Amino acid sequence: MADALSVRYPSTSKRIIAIVGGFGSGKTEISVNLAKYLAATEKSIVSIIDLDLVNPYFRSREVVDELEALGIKMIAPRGGQSYADLPILLPEVKGALEQRDGRLILDIGGDAQGTKAFGSLTDTIDISDYEMLMVLNSRRPQTDNPDGCIKIMERIELSARLKFTGLIANSHMIDETDEAVVIEGYNLARKVGEATGLPLVFLSAKSDVLSGMDTSLLECPILPMTRSMLKPWEEKK
Amino acid sequence: MAKKLMKGNEAIGEAAVAAGAINYFAYPITPQSEVAEYLCWRLPEVGGAFVQAESEVAVGNMLFGAASTGKRVFTTSSSPGISLMQEAISYIAGAHLPVVLVNIMRGGPGLGGILPAQSDYFQAVKGGGHGDYRLIVLAPSSVQEAVDIMILAFDLAEKYLTPVMIIGDGMIGQMMESVEFPEKYRKDNDPEKSDWALTGTEGRKARIIKSLFLDPQELEDNCILLDEKYKKIRENEVRYELYKVTDKNRILIIAYGTMARICQTAIDELESEGISVGLMRPISLYPFPEKEVYAEAVKGNIEKVLTIEMSTGQMVEDIRRCVMGKKPVEFFGHTGGIVPTPIEVKDKIKELLG
Known part of the structure; x- marks a missing residue:
């Protein structure tokens, strides 16, 4: 299935890819899935930074073992600190941003508040070599219309002290996502793109939903995803 | 909406x-x-x-x-x-x-x-x-x-x-x-x-x-x-929910909150292995479904009642009070933020059934 879509996988040559958006937009799933995709298709070392300092549960650090087994480097607090109710910003994060090689995916915390930690580091970023992508989910109350999306994007840009370079359409209802939700999200992202002039860099959705859809109507690259942030009653298939 | x-x-x-x-x-x-x-x-x-x-x-x-x-x-x-x-x-x-x-x-x-x-x-x-x-x-x-x-x-x-x-x-x-x-x-x-x-x-007696x-x-x-x-x-105001409770159940699990959903996953998987387990999920913890817990626990085929909690065992005291010694009441749980997994629940049930 993934092969059928592979010609349309997202492509960017930028070294730093910051995945930014509202709470529940799907930043962590996209970061993890994008890291896996890049690690499988590129020779360069792929690192993922868990920069979510505001959410206490469901963060990319929870799948550190799985990612490291795939050769992906995870930069996140370890051990007891991983669960601490403290905004821990590791010194390695700045080091990784300053490097000149390897792919770097940043999984940023939600909303403008969650982006603050990232904003404290953005002056170290080479502005010719980054993507800051806004993840849009039309099923979240604050981002179900273009105006709502643009409002939150403006707040995030101020907080990040960096400009967006593109959009990701990721409308979802976790396990209740269906074709209609994906299409609704695609249409929303197109409208936000028209209003802001930002390109739709890719659309992402669960691979089982995509495989049952006619994706030829979607005029953008597609990232099929497998969920990794599972609830305790959902067992890995 | x-x-x-x-x-x-x-x-x-x-x-x-x-x-x-x-x-x-x-x-x-x-x-x-x-x-x-x-x-x-x-x-x-x-x-x-x-x-x-x-x-x-x-x-x-x-x-x-x-x-x-x-x-x-x-x-x-x-x-x-x-x-x-x-x-x-x-x-x-x-x-x-x-x-x-x-x-x-x-x-x-x-x-x-x-x-x-x-x-x-x-x-x-x-x-x-x-x-x-x-x-x-x-x-x-x-x-x-x-x-x-x-x-x-x-x-x-x-x-x-x-x-x-x-x-x-x-x-x-x-x-x-x-x-x-x-x-x-x-x-x-x-x-x-x-x-x-x-x-x-204004216009009425003071209330205290x-x-x-x-x-x-x-x-x-x-x-x-x-x-x-x-x-x-x-x-x-007693409220509760039953999941896959039948005459064939050998174990009755009692769990509340998200713990009950973990138990449901375990029950579904055990069912496919031929082991019949039911779940009772109290929704009102006070008032506690006292009569209902007793009625479900004493049913013919039930060998044991198993309470599962994310604690060292608190609701289990109410379960024991309600079951009144008519059936053995067992406990399984984790604390500290460790959430019991469906596999652990299954293993516990298999252990109890010997």
Whole structure:
């Protein structure tokens, strides 16, 4: 299935890819899935930074073992600190941003508040070599219309002290996502793109939903995803 | 309205708005803080207010005062914060006031940790504060149920003039699920029409709201009044759900909150292996489904009752009380934010069946 879509996988040559958006937009799933995709298709070392300092549960650090087994480097607090109710910003994060090689995916915390930690580091970023992508989910109350999306994007840009370079359409209802939700999200992202002039860099959705859809109507690259942030009653298939 | 994806904490905040409760007093604490974060912008939109108190002790007393006006009032917190409110909760119960309290539980005791736990069962059900009082205690297992129960809690609090506590483990607050709200937003209740709220004495006799009774007979009368109220609650407000309960069950699991959903996964998998297990999920922890637990536990084929909790064993004491020694009652659990997995539940059941 993934092969059928592979010609349309997202492509960017930028070294730093910051995945930014509202709470529940799907930043962590996209970061993890994008890291896996890049690690499988590129020779360069792929690192993922868990920069979510505001959410206490469901963060990319929870799948550190799985990612490291795939050769992906995870930069996140370890051990007891991983669960601490403290905004821990590791010194390695700045080091990784300053490097000149390897792919770097940043999984940023939600909303403008969650982006603050990232904003404290953005002056170290080479502005010719980054993507800051806004993840849009039309099923979240604050981002179900273009105006709502643009409002939150403006707040995030101020907080990040960096400009967006593109959009990701990721409308979802976790396990209740269906074709209609994906299409609704695609249409929303197109409208936000028209209003802001930002390109739709890719659309992402669960691979089982995509495989049952006619994706030829979607005029953008597609990232099929497998969920990794599972609830305790959902067992890995 | 299309279904939305919401974090439990946000949905709890929106459910309060749907119930017409726009007077909110709280202090942030993980894993509950998103309720306050959500309501600090949402309440002004509907003419309400969020007062961030200087501590949870102050929150409790603000609730006591605000509830006296007959308006719908509520708070949300997490375990250590709820501990700090206990004195005021006892006063509120003693003064017959409707208040809704939400505890998004984290691991304890002490400062503990921020991951999910169910170790505040005793505190909620057995009276965390002093004196002869009870709370109505409700435990949702999904974000949608948290919304429905939040709205119900305000109705019950007013029906019985008593504090109602909703307890959810950290997962209830932190996870995102799809959710729907009632189409019609409710108007706030009208304190002017009540016969107890403090609305100003113009044209009528002064009303007194208090929990201080120096005359022992007056105090006993108040305790008897409370006791009669709790009897009515026990008769009318028991809520629970059964999952795959049949005559073939060899084990009856009893679990509440998200723990019950983990058990459901285990039960589905055991079913495909030919092992029949049923689940009883108490939704009201007070009133506890006493007769119903007994009735399900003593059924013919049940060999053992298994209680599973994210604690070292609290609700299990009520299960043993209800089963009255008719069947062996076993316990399995984890604490500290470690959540039992479906595999562990399956292994425990296989161990019990030998």
